Amino acid sequence: KHPLAIMFWKVMESLSNExxxxxxxxAWGRRRMPSKASGAQLRLALASDLGAEHLPRSHTCSFGVDLPHYPNAAALREKLCYAVRHCSAIDADSSPTGALRDDPADDGGSGS
Known part of the structure; x- marks a missing residue:
């Protein structure tokens, strides 16, 4: 395993449930894990194009996170916690079907 992946999982263990x-x-667009039937698994990647001053980058469609090479767990935790609290524009849990729609103006035919 890559040292950054090991550090990532140590940081994840230190996080609260919230x-x-x-x-x-x-990372996924939902606050709950994907079902096993979906086959989705978290994909971590080293973002070699980003310096340690950058935040992690997520790919919600593929359940992936790109991590810059942080120098230590404290730096990774700080950047990850900031990102998850301030950088979540996709929320599939808020739609009635639990899935994102292609057309946000499509309200199911209610006309409003």
């Missing part, structure tokens, strides 16, 4: 839910929303 912070873990926020991480899932950041």
């Amino acid at each position: 912070e873990r839910g926020l991480f899932l929303a950041f």
Whole structure:
């Protein structure tokens, strides 16, 4: 395993349940884990194009997170916690079907 992946999982273990839910929303678009039937698994990648001053980058469609190479767990935790609290524009839990629609103006035919 890559040292950054080991550090990531140590940081994840240190997070509260609320912070873990926020991480899932950041990485997956939902605050709960994908079902086993979906086959979705978290994909971590080293973002070699980003310096340690950058935040992690998420890919909600593929349940992936790109991590800059942080120098230590404290730096990773600080950037990850900031990202999950302030960088979550996608929220599939808020739609009635639990899935994002292609057309946000499509309100199911109610005309409003």
